[in-house]
């Protein structure tokens with residue numbers, strides 16, 4: 001196989017939530033593969049320090065403050081990237097949130113709205129604007145950061161509902177936009193050591209349980225997710241669309257059976 005199919009040289013990528021965690025790891029991997037990378041999030045100083053790291057890899061970088069749930073801010077974000085670099089080849093809808101932990105019987109309306117708006121409405125609105133550009137360009141790749149919690153119900157219920165919705169959004173958009181050579185795929189990570197999940201992995205008891213629940217026996221790090229993103233962003237996956245790649249260290253398959261000593 002010609003390994004240049006994994007190269008992103010000459011491509012322009014936009015990664016939301018690129019200031020830390022999984023988004024940062026993906027942005028840096030894309031830069032290593034040769035792409036110019038724009039990152040967005042709410043806090044500009046955090047974005048700027050990652051943009052510096054990207055720039056040190058010899059590609060162009062851009063940091064743009066933008067709230068994913070606000071449609072007008074997403075339009076401005078896209079206009080800035082397209083205005084400065086002329087195109088967008090890859091979009092990673094990575095920014096996500098889980099503001100409420102507790103029984104749904106007691107959950108309040110704000111928690112539903114906040115989770116839905118950031119995890120589902122925002123990715124749709126941004127994809128819609130970017131797809132308009134990709135259609136004109138003759139194609140592109142959109143990657144949605146879902147979760148295995150969107151495949152099996154979890155104790156963070158609203159989050160699970162949004163990620164299940166994001167998986168269906170992925171398939172619906174892939175079906176509609178394939179005719180424009182826009183591929184739309186999702187990644188479904190298991191637990192990854194980031195700020196979002198620190199209540200789990202920083203707790204010694206819960207953290208050990210979480211590690212033991214996986215076939216590979218440890219909790220993933222952001223770099224564990226970047227390879228799947230590079231595959232889906234690049235021409236190596238040119239015939240893949242509407243797909244969900246699970247990257248969970250074997251959480252869904254579970255640990256080895258215990259046959260006793």
Ligand SMILES: NC(=O)c1ccc[n+]([C@@H]2O[C@H](COP(=O)([O-])OP(=O)(O)OC[C@H]3O[C@@H](n4cnc5c(N)ncnc54)[C@H](OP(=O)(O)O)[C@@H]3O)[C@@H](O)[C@H]2O)c1
Nearest residue numbers: 017019021022041042043067068095096191192194196197
């Ligand atoms: N960590 C896990 O265990 C895990 C597992 C499965 C899936 N995921 C998914 O992976 C994605 C990345 O999560 P992570 O674990 O890397 O989380 P993280 O470390 O908390 O990073 C979240 C990123 O999203 C940005 N963000 C949050 N709210 C935003 C908003 N309203 N508008 C724009 N940007 C926003 C944050 O920057 P600002 O705060 O500056 O806005 C930050 O860059 C999420 O979609 C998450 O659901 C994570």
